[in-house]
Amino acid sequence: MAQSDPRLNKEYSAMTLRTAIIGYGKMGRIRHNAMERHGGFDVVVACDTAVDPNARVPMVTDPMAVYDYDPDVIVCSVPNMMIPDVVCTALARGKHVFSEKPPGRNSQDVRRMMKAEAAAPNLVLKFGFNHRVHDAIEEAHKLIQAGTMGDLYFMRGVYGKAGGPNYAQNWRNDPEQSGGGILIDQGIHMLDLFQMFAGRFNKVQSFVQRNFWTDVPVEDNAFALMKNEDGIVASVHSSATQWQHTFRLELYMRNGFISVDGILSASGSYGTEVLTVALNRLDPTGNPIPNPESQEIRFTEDHSWDKEIAEFHAAVAEGQPLKCGTSQQALDVMELVEAIYAADEDWSAALRKDTLKVIG
Numbered sequence: 296m297a298q299s300d301p302r303l304n305k306e307y308s309a310m311t312l313r314t315a316i317i318g319y320g321k322m323g324r325i326r327h328n329a330m331e332r333h334g335g336f337d338v339v340v341a342c343d344t345a346v347d348p349n350a351r352v353p354m355v356t357d358p359m360a361v362y363d364y365d366p367d368v369i370v371c372s373v374p375n376m377m378i379p380d381v382v383c384t385a386l387a388r389g390k391h392v393f394s395e396k397p398p399g400r401n402s403q404d405v406r407r408m409m410k411a412e413a414a415a416p417n418l419v420l421k422f423g424f425n426h427r428v429h430d431a432i433e434e435a436h437k438l439i440q441a442g443t444m445g446d447l448y449f450m451r452g453v454y455g456k457a458g459g460p461n462y463a464q465n466w467r468n469d470p471e472q473s474g475g476g477i478l479i480d481q482g483i484h485m486l487d488l489f490q491m492f493a494g495r496f497n498k499v500q501s502f503v504q505r506n507f508w509t510d511v512p513v514e515d516n517a518f519a520l521m522k523n524e525d526g527i528v529a530s531v532h533s534s535a536t537q538w539q540h541t542f543r544l545e546l547y548m549r550n551g552f553i554s555v556d557g558i559l560s561a562s563g564s565y566g567t568e569v570l571t572v573a574l575n576r577l578d579p580t581g582n583p584i585p586n587p588e589s590q591e592i593r594f595t596e597d598h599s600w601d602k603e604i605a606e607f608h609a610a611v612a613e614g615q616p617l618k619c620g621t622s623q624q625a626l627d628v629m630e631l632v633e634a635i636y637a638a639d640e641d642w643s644a645a646l647r648k649d650t651l652k653v654i655g
């Protein structure tokens with residue numbers, strides 16, 4: 296790590312990571328702000344094809360030009376299609392990498408990045424699955440791990456939004472660039488949470504549909520039902536026609552339930568995070584009394600970006616092992632996304648027909 300930067304005439308502590316951000320759109324800027332709040336990063340350059348004359352750091356348009364600034368770390372926040380190239384190049388050049396989700400467009404992309412990671416064992420590669428570290432989710436996880444709520448039976452997840460402006464033109468809805476629609480873009484967070492709570496799922500059924508944007512070659516709704524080897528069942532509905540923005544995760548255990556309603560986001564449109572916890576009481580015959588009393592905790596500040604950046608810094612600067620956003624977790628969730636696409640025979644037949652472009 297650079298101890299001083301003669302170009303900027305700044306003194307660096309041993310823990311200051313010179314950082315280049317590739318992809319300086321919405322997420323690149325969110326990450327920049329989080330790194331500034333952390334204090335252990337010095338963002339020395341940002342790269343984007345669209346140059347912002349008011350950017351607070353030097354900007355370049357060619358991703359390879361960031362290496363002239365001698366970064367320790369590359370933050371990758373480009374559209375999904377570019378992620379594997381950016382990540383593999385950075386690792387091959389000896390840089391630690393923090394990359395946005397999804398980890399590319401498919402599991403093949405993840406495997407390619409894992410190969411580059413294996414060839415650079417002293418470098419850190421972390422993917423930004425920030426939902427794992429939302430306060431309400433972390434509390435739910437702790438409660439379940441404590442064991443008092445008993446075995447997990449099933450999970451239900453709804454995550455949806457109203458498509459968004461320029462839906463048809465947005466890179467997110469171009470399968471060449473994104474790898475899929477709402478499921479790989481947003482639903483992937485819910486699937487990642489399912490796997491955090493229950494491990495890998497090995498049986499999957501699904502319906503994948505286009506309801507509103509019938510001319511756009513990616514799904515705007517995906518419904519899936521999955522089961523793991525312990526018999527834990529999860530269902531997800533990932534939707535771009537959820538006109539009322541919604542995040543809801545329910546976990547039902549032997550002794551009660553936990554739900555998380557709302558998720559704090561940059562737009563604020565999914566509401567605050569409300570964690571509800573209910574413990575069953577039993578009637579004299581030993582059966583649970585319906586509608587148990589519950590307690591609510593409301594979280595109002597999104598600390599997820601800060602926690603992710605702090606974990607990444609600790610991994611790079613102190614060698615701490617990563618808990619969230621490992622490449623294995625990335626592979627597991629991408630395989631689940633693929634399994635959901637494949638399990639709907641009509642959808643996968645349409646995909647085979649012509650990478651979805653000519654679905655009639």
Ligand SMILES: NC(=O)c1ccc[n+]([C@@H]2O[C@H](COP(=O)([O-])OP(=O)(O)OC[C@H]3O[C@@H](n4cnc5c(N)ncnc54)[C@H](O)[C@@H]3O)[C@@H](O)[C@H]2O)c1
Binds near residue numbers: 320343372374480
């Ligand atoms: N963790 C989360 O909750 C979360 C939320 C939103 C987006 N994301 C992910 O972050 C990534 C970026 O999404 P976003 O919302 O910031 O999108 P965005 O469109 O706002 O930003 C992407 C940026 O990449 C730039 N870009 C495109 N091609 C480039 C190239 N060849 N060289 C340099 N820059 C290039 C674009 O000009 C744009 O500014 C995506 O992978 C997305 O899935 C994660």
